[in-house]
Amino acid sequence: MNSIRTILVIIDPTVLHDHVIDKAKLLAHRTKAKVELFINCQVIGKESSYYRLDIRTASNESAQSGSDELQELLISELRNEFSSLEIPVNIDLCLEKNLPQSILDKVDEIQPDIVLKSTHRHNLLRQTLITNTDWQLIRMCSVPLLLTKPYGWYENGRVVAAVDPLHNSSEQTNLDDSLIAAAEYISELVGHQPGVFHAYYYPEYGSQNSEQNSPQSRDMKRRHNRKMYELLSRHNVDPEFVKIANGDTKIEMMHYLEKIRANILIIGALARNKLERIVVGSTAEKILDDVPCDLMIMKSKGD
Numbered sequence: 001m002n003s004i005r006t007i008l009v010i011i012d013p014t015v016l017h018d019h020v021i022d023k024a025k026l027l028a029h030r031t032k033a034k035v036e037l038f039i040n041c042q043v044i045g046k047e048s049s050y051y052r053l054d055i056r057t058a059s060n061e062s063a064q065s066g067s068d069e070l071q072e073l074l075i076s077e078l079r080n081e082f083s084s085l086e087i088p089v090n091i092d093l094c095l096e097k098n099l100p101q102s103i104l105d106k107v108d109e110i111q112p113d114i115v116l117k118s119t120h121r122h123n124l125l126r127q128t129l130i131t132n133t134d135w136q137l138i139r140m141c142s143v144p145l146l147l148t149k150p151y152g153w154y155e156n157g158r159v160v161a162a163v164d165p166l167h168n169s170s171e172q173t174n175l176d177d178s179l180i181a182a183a184e185y186i187s188e189l190v191g192h193q194p195g196v197f198h199a200y201y202y203p204e205y206g207s208q209n210s211e212q213n214s215p216q217s218r219d220m221k222r223r224h225n226r227k228m229y230e231l232l233s234r235h236n237v238d239p240e241f242v243k244i245a246n247g248d249t250k251i252e253m254m255h256y257l258e259k260i261r262a263n264i265l266i267i268g269a270l271a272r273n274k275l276e277r278i279v280v281g282s283t284a285e286k287i288l289d290d291v292p293c294d295l296m297i298m299k300s301k302g303d
Contacts, residue, residue, distance in 0.1 A: 001113065001144060001182040001298070004031040004189075008112035010103060010133075011039045013074055020118040020148045021078070023294075025085060030189045033113070034088040037078055038106055041071055041093045100136035107143060114144045119288065134288075138269075138297055144182065146264070146296045147288060157263035157293075158241065159187040160195040162253065164268075165227040173231075175268040175300045180235045182298060183266050192263065195241040196232065197256055199249040200224050221246065254290055262293040269299050 009024045028035050075091055082089040096102040107115060119134060137145055161179035183194040200220070228244055241260070245252035257265060267287065288295050 001178070001185055003185075004028075004033045004113045006036065006110060006112040007033050008036045008038060008103075008106060008110065008115045010115070010117040011037050011074075011078070012118055013039060013041075018118050019150050019152060020116050021081065022152060023146075023148055024116050025082065025087065027114075027116075027186075027189060028082070028087045029085050034090070035082060036106070036110055036112065037089060037091045038103060039074065039091065039093050040099050041095055100133045100140075103133065103137060104140055107141060112143055114146060115141055116146045116148060118148045118150060138288075141297070142299060144296055144298045146294060148294045153190065153263040153294075154261040157192055157261045158195045159183045159190070159192055159264045159266065160197050160257065160260070160262050161266045162197045162268075163228075163231060165198060165231045166200065166224055175298070176231055177234060178298060178300075179266050179268050180231070180237065182296070183264075184235060184237065186264065186266075190263070193241050194237050195243070195260060195262070196228075196237055197243045197245070197253060197265075198224065198228055199245040199247060199252045201247055201249065250287070250290070253287075254292065258292050264294045264296055265291055266296040266298060269297055 004027060007024055007028055009020060011021070012018050024035060027033065071093070075093075078091060079089060092106065094102045103115075103117075115137070117134070117137065134147060138147075161176075161183040163176040163179055165173075165176060167173070180194070180196060183196070186192075187194040224244055228242070232239075232242065243256050245256065253265075256262075265287075
C-alpha cells in the first residue's frame with residue numbers, strides 16, 4: 001500500500017458514535033481520498049439501532065415513515081461531517097439481508113484501496129463482538145481491511161507490522177514487505193513512528209528453559225535477527241521500534257502492543273483456498289479478541 005484514493009467505510013447505525021467515522025475522516029483528509037459510506041438500513045428504526053423509533057405505539061405505516069425520517073437524519077449528519085472537511089463522499093444504502101456479501105460486492109464494484117469497519121466490545125463479557133460480517137470480511141475481503149475498536153488513537157502511538165521473516169516462501173517475503181510498507185505509509189499519514197514485530201518460540205530453547213543460553217539457542221536467535229534485518233534493510237524503520245521476541249507469539253505481541261501504545265497492528269494472510277481461509281479467519285478472530293488496538297488484515301497479491 002503506497003496510496004489511498006478511495007476509502008470504503010461500513011457504518012454501524014446501532015451505536016451512538018461510530019469511531020470508524022473519525023478515523024476515516026483523518027485518513028481521507030490526509031490523503032485527499034474520496035469516501036464511500038455503506039450503511040445497513042435493515043436495522044435503522046429497529047430496536048437494535050441508535051436511530052430508532054417507538055414501534056410499540058406506531059402503526060406499520062407510521063413506523064415505515066419514521067424509519068425513513070431516521071434514515072434521512074443519519075445521511076444528513078454523515079454528509080455534514082465529511083463536507084465540513086471538504087471530503088468527497090458518496091452514501092450507499094444497503095437493503096440486503098446478506099450484509100457480508102453486499103459489502104464484498106461493493107468492494108468488487110468500486111475497488112477501494114482500503115475498507116474500514118468497526119468492532120465493538122460486548123458490555124457483559126468485555127470481549128470484542130465478532131459478527132458474522134467481520135468473520136466473512138476477514139476471510140474474503142480482497143483489499144486491506146481495517147477493523148477498528150470503539151476508541152480513538154493515541155496521539156503518539158505506533159503502527160506495527162507483524163512479520164515472519166524466517167521462511168522459505170517468496171510469497172511470504174513479498175507479503176512481509178507489503179506489511180512494513182503499509183505501516184510506514186500509514187504512520188507517515190497520521191504522524192506516528194512505524195514499528196515491526198516478530199516472535200519465535202522453540203520449547204526446548206524457550207525463555208523459561210535452563211538451556212536458553214545454549215549454543216543452539218544462541219544460533220536460533222542469530223538466525224532470526226539476521227533474517228529480520230535483511231527484511232528491514234529494504235525499509236526505513238528505526239531499530240528502536242523493532243521487536244524480536246522469544247516466546248509465545250500472542251502473549252509477546254499483546255505485551256509489546258500495550259507497552260508502545262499501538263494504534264494499529266497490521267497482519268498478513270496467505271489464503272488461497274477455502275480451508276486456508278477458515279484457518280486465517282480463526283487466527284485473526286483470536287487476535288482481534290485480545291489485541292489492544294485496531295487490526296488491519298492484508299492479503300498476499302496472489303489471494
